Amino acid sequence: MRILTVLGLCAMVLLGGPSPSTAAPDGYSWPLRPRPALARAFDPPEHDWLPGHRGVDLVGSPGQAVLAAGEGVVAFAGVVAGKPVVSIDHPGGLRTTYEPVRAAVAVGGRVGRGTPLGTLESGHPGCGTCLHWGLRRGREYLDPLGLVRAAPVRLKPLRAEGRRN
Template sequence: MMLVVPGVVGAAPTPVSQIPVSPTPVSQIPVSQIPVSPRGYSAPLSPRPTVVRGFDNPPQRWQPGHRGVDLAAPAGAVIRAAGDGVIRFAGIVAGKPSVSIEHGDGVITTYEPVRASVRRGTLVRRGEPIGILESGHPGCAAAACLHWGARRGAGHAAQYLDPLALLGAVRVRLKPLDG
């Protein structure tokens, strides 16, 4: 499969096998030892993508919502680690290729549909390629979308976060206590 980097006019296609990845898998790093980028997080696509569907966290965890954001991008776009961390998962979830990264601050970011170029346990740095975007994200208004999610914890204790907040792109509004 060949990959064309979006936004680079006249760029030659790059074989997926040549996407650089961290050379050394890291096994069972305790969360407290996962590096935290001093620069925080960055968007997983470059140039900064367009949000086609925003975060909609339901009031109760069992209710429907949209626990992430959909970012428009062409199929085959390089997906990059939003921050320093360790690959927690790279494989198929419910028929969709997915990658998740555990970061040193306790946040887990998720990326789908992404065909991974990394393996579980691999240490990644912010901005490093982790795979390529595939088409076929349901509900995407664009030709292809990256569903980018963020949470703290796992299972019943998971607290979903708006991943745009990791970029400082979320406006906080305070409401009066008296209604």
């Protein structure tokens, strides 16, 4: 069993899934339903102070319900730089952010996976009506698609099939 676990973690690293140090707990799902198309991928900057895309943009429609990706506590629900934002603190030190979202939740409120957080507003730069979905652990930005395992892990046999040792 230990060998399978190690092989699985190695495959996740090689195939672009979350690394063992950034693997999220189970129990996360897409913040939009049905599963949205990806408008813009995660593109972190080389250094914190450089420009980059610290989340993903998911295609949505105006007024669409935005759902909590996992259980947690509402850490922020308000406006930042003129954009409505909701942030959720999750177990394990993770924080997800959702913008532009007109909040239907209040700071300090507990949410479960799939709890409506608010509604998606239009006007996101570059895609019109998209949800910018972000993920952080502490000050480190992570790819939120790792929470929903967007890239499935496929392990291959260690030896060719039909070959005998």
